[in-house]
Amino acid sequence: MRTTIGHRLCHNRRGASTIIAIVLSLVIIVVIVSNVVLWSYEMNQLDWEKMNENFSITEVTKVTNSSWFVAQSEFIVNQGNLVDGSFHYTTTANDVCETFKEDLEYQLETLHPNAAGQYTQWPVEYPSGSSHWSLCDEDSPDDDSTYVENNAATTKKDSFNLQDPAGSGSINWIRIYVRAKLVASGSSILRTFMRTYGTDYEGSDITLSTSYQDNYTQYNMNPYTGADWTWSEVASLEIGAVSIKLGAALPRMTAVWVVVSYSASPNYSLDLNCPFTLDLSTYPLDQIQTVEIQLRWRADDTDENWYLKAYDWTTTAYSDSNFNSTSGQVPSSDYDTYTVNLTDKWQSYVSDSGTVRVQLHDEGEDVNQTTVGIDFLGVRVRINGSCFTFKNEGSVTLHMVSLWVINSTVHRHYDMDAIVNSAEALSYIRADINLTDGFYTVKVVTERGNKAIYSAEV
Ligand SMILES: [Ca+2]
Ligand SMILES: [Ca+2]
Ligand SMILES: [Ca+2]
Ligand SMILES: [Ca+2]
Incomplete structure (x- = not known):
């Protein structure tokens, strides 16, 4: 009994491997046949596409400039x-x-402090004992060489009188500039300050860092009159800064100035x-x-x-x-x-x-x-080139890859790479092909190997 079962198992195994071999052979045959069919189809497809290319060179002209x-x-x-x-x-x-x-066209005039103004409240000055305006009046700011500093946790104002302006004509705007920093990181408050007609005006809060930076507030009009600035208003203006120290971040100001934008005459x-x-x-x-x-x-x-x-x-x-x-x-x-x-x-x-x-x-x-x-x-x-017009009259897209220009003395080949869609024309410009006068022949070849020929006299 056991022997019979063993024989049957052995027989079944041999049968199974025969089937696998047949199936594998069939798979291989199918793959080969389908590849042959596909290859032949692709060949036919290429032949079909090649047969369906139909195009001509309709015009060849000299070109002396590009389009705009x-x-x-x-x-x-x-x-x-x-x-x-x-x-x-x-x-x-x-x-x-x-x-x-x-x-x-506007000109600019810059004015610096030249005297004390209404307020001298910043508690610290360096060098000690100097008048505050004289520490903030320099043309090129001297940073830590001369400055005023606020070490108080309350609002402090400094304001200075200005040099007389020399400009004339209509004033476009004025800018109050402040160059300042914080001596330590923090969020102490600083604002530009201006006083006109006995009234104080402050800019918005300026975010300072521990490096000096220039900040300004621009006034297109005098905020007191609501009208354009006048030169006498600029002459009597006071400028400066307001600050509040927070924590260890003492505000330090080294310079303030005004820039006036104006036009002297209609220009x-x-x-x-x-x-x-x-x-x-x-x-x-x-x-x-x-x-x-x-x-x-x-x-x-x-x-x-x-x-x-x-x-x-x-x-x-x-x-x-x-x-x-x-x-x-x-x-x-x-x-x-x-x-x-x-x-x-x-x-x-x-x-x-x-x-x-x-x-x-x-x-x-x-x-x-x-x-x-x-x-x-x-x-x-401006160029010394040529324009070749191709017309695709066939049903497939053309890829032009070669161009020959032949005349009595020259037989030159040029690589090209141009696509012409079915039923469309292409004006193909070559700045590097200079047609000399006389009789010549132009030949163009597609990637599929078809060609068109054009002969004429320039
Ligand atoms: Ca126009
Ligand atoms: Ca200074
Ligand atoms: Ca003009
Ligand atoms: Ca004009």
Whole structure:
């Protein structure tokens, strides 16, 4: 009985391994067959795609310039104001303008303390015995060499009289500056202080650290009158600081001063700039002949000359040095075009990444507040290149990989990498292919191996 069972088990085991072998063989056969089928399908697919490529070269022309590169971001207005529109308005010549206006150019005058004022409350001065204003009056702050300090846990004010101002004209704003620190970490309070018409005004709490820092409070109007500051108000102003010591963090002040922003006479000016980025993959730096800047614009007066300049990346300043024209243009109320080219010295105006920063500015300060409308502003490169127009008339996308240009003397091959979608055309620009006059043949080859040929006379 036991022997019979043993035989049967042995027989079953042999049977099972036979089945496994057959199954494995079947799997291998299926894998091989399916791979063959897949490979043959892929081959057929490739053949089918290759057969369905249908394209032509429809035109070959000389190209002497790129299209215009236009603003991609808002203009930076250093002087003047944006009145209406956005940089998008400047990307097409269509009589729709972005509008800017000249604004008053302001000068600054700085005034320092020259006498004691209403309050001398800060308890400590260094050097000891000095008048407080004389410790805070220096033009370049001397930090720990001379200062006043508050070691009291109550509010203390120091205020000083000021030098007489020399400026004239309309006052834009005044700023009360305080240079101070804490002698130890903490949260003691310090505020700027000002006294006008016998009334005290304090700024908001300033967060101090253990290093000296300048802080200011700006007043666009005299808070007592609610009107623009006058020069006599500035002359009789007192400035200083208020502090409260908390813990061990004694506030220490080394200097206070006032800055007055004003304009002596109507002196309107405008100065704006914007970056333009050249497509260096299509127009490599070593193929550029020169760079052109074109402005289409108008203005509401013809009182002054205006200038296009570009940022010189070497001297790090705007310039028109070596431009073909440096005489600027007087605008008119009708649209005018103002074009400059950067001659063969264009390199200093183009960054390694292809950025050209263009500036437009007025001749100078004048009494008429001019409004300027920019309809179009663009930058382009001049090249000695070629444009090949391909038309894909087939049902599959084309990948062009090779280009030949053949004439009586030259037989040149160029690598290319261009995609043309089904039923679309592509104008393919090569700044590095310069077609000489005469009869020539152009041949283009796709990745699948099809080619198109074009012959003509330039
Ligand atoms: Ca000082
Ligand atoms: Ca001006
Ligand atoms: Ca003007
Ligand atoms: Ca426009």
